[in-house]
Amino acid sequence: YLNKRSLVVIILRLHTKSDNDPASVQSKPTNLFLFIRGRFSVVKRCDHRGTKRTVAVKQVNKKLMRRDRVTQELNLLQRLQHPCIVSLMDTYETPSSYALVLEMADQGRLLDYIVSWGNLTEEKVACYLRNVLEALHYLHNCRIVHLDVKPENLLVAHTASGQPTVKLIDFGDAVQLNSAHYVHPLLGSPEFASPELVLGEPVSLTSDLWSLGVVTYVLLSGASPFLDESAEETCLNICRLDFSFPRDYFQGVSQAARDFVCLLLRTDPGRRPPAGLCLQEPWLQAGLESDANGASDSAESKLPSLTLLRRSTDIF
Known part of the structure; x- marks a missing residue:
């Protein structure tokens, strides 16, 4: 699980990598598998540097979730576009976790x-x-x-x-x-x-x-x-x-x-x-x-x- 400071660092890294960086979101989309339940993840409110929007960033511990299950979920999320479903905006990966950047539902649960x-x-x-x-x-x-x-x-x-x-x-x-x-x-x-x-x-x-x-x-x-x-x-x-x-x-x-x-x-x-x-x-x-x-x-x-x-x- 990541603290607030480490999440900020990850967001900065995510948006400062070039498109040619092999670890960037654009060049390695197949490695970015995200969006898991709370037993395996932590969600933080963050500012998205690219869009200037407030977003929800969900970090998923790699040790707690099989890659094939995360892949299946991401494949579904990428296809979904509906006003009553929180949309997936971006994805990235760190050595210890998968992450997804989600539309922020500003009023909470x-x-x-x-x-x-x-x-x-x-x-x-x-x-x-x-x-x-x-x-x-x-x-x-x-x-x-x-x-x-x-x-x-x-x-x-x-x-x-x-x-x-x-x-x-x-x-x-x-x-x-x-x-x-x-x-x-x-x-x-x-x-x-x-x-x-x-x-x-x-x-x-x-x-x-x-x-x-x-x-x-x-x-x-x-x-x-x-x-x-x-x-x-x-x-x-x-x-x-x-x-x-x-x-x-x-x-x-x-x-x-x-x-x-x-x-x-x-x-x-x-x-x-x-x-x-x-x-x-x-x-x-x-x-x-x-x-x-x-x-x-x-x-x-x-x-x-x-x-x-x-x-x-x-x-x-």
């Missing part, structure tokens, strides 16, 4: 953003979810499944008009599905994982929709539907579809919002609607009925403690 701005409503939750669904719809049209949709991988950036846009990050687990028999290993906490991922069965594009259903539950209530005292108990809850809408957490939350959660949390992947159909759900449309707009007060009161808990365990 979604949960932190919600807590800091307050006044959370179902209408706002629906807006945030639409952004995520737009990103997933784009990915799924490319036959790419993300497989790590969770609050920590949702950042917020403000547009020129000051409107928030939620952006999906971290493609360390993403894969292009070329067959119906791809089995992905369960990495990290199972909290947002689909039943097929937990059971070691083939994943599908709708595996991401299950994860989004869990995210929706969290945003509406400030609680997590399947999380238990151990990973094993959490996995059992997921496979048994053992969740409910406790009154203490969902008081005032509309039936339409609850129905949307149930639409996504289906154990059979084939019964979950694709992202494109989810975008057409009435609850996600901009013109929500007025009686739904103030319905997430309980979520707003619970999210600060949930955010602190999540910050202590996983940031990037």
Whole structure:
């Protein structure tokens, strides 16, 4: 892991190398493989000398990640261009790490953003979810499944008009599905994982929709539907579809919002609607009925403690 000073030195070196330098970004692009989850990396806010923009620089420890996995991720990232996906701006390599220079989402993580701005409503939750669904719809049209949709991988950036846009990050687990028999290993906490991922069965594009259903539950209530005292108990809850809408957490939350959660949390992947159909759900449309707009007060009161808990365990 690199401290702030060493990151500055690396940035300076990156932009002072000539195009003829064999170690430069331009002449050795095949050696620049980046963008890994937080268990293997550190992210710093830096100034990009070439563009004068503030960027996020993510350093990945070479000892903790196989080159072929990083190569696969970089190949995916280089193809992606969507306003709801954080874009890859540059890449470089040091003796100890791979690095990527990413678009800076200036408002930080979604949960932190919600807590800091307050006044959370179902209408706002629906807006945030639409952004995520737009990103997933784009990915799924490319036959790419993300497989790590969770609050920590949702950042917020403000547009020129000051409107928030939620952006999906971290493609360390993403894969292009070329067959119906791809089995992905369960990495990290199972909290947002689909039943097929937990059971070691083939994943599908709708595996991401299950994860989004869990995210929706969290945003509406400030609680997590399947999380238990151990990973094993959490996995059992997921496979048994053992969740409910406790009154203490969902008081005032509309039936339409609850129905949307149930639409996504289906154990059979084939019964979950694709992202494109989810975008057409009435609850996600901009013109929500007025009686739904103030319905997430309980979520707003619970999210600060949930955010602190999540910050202590996983940031990037």
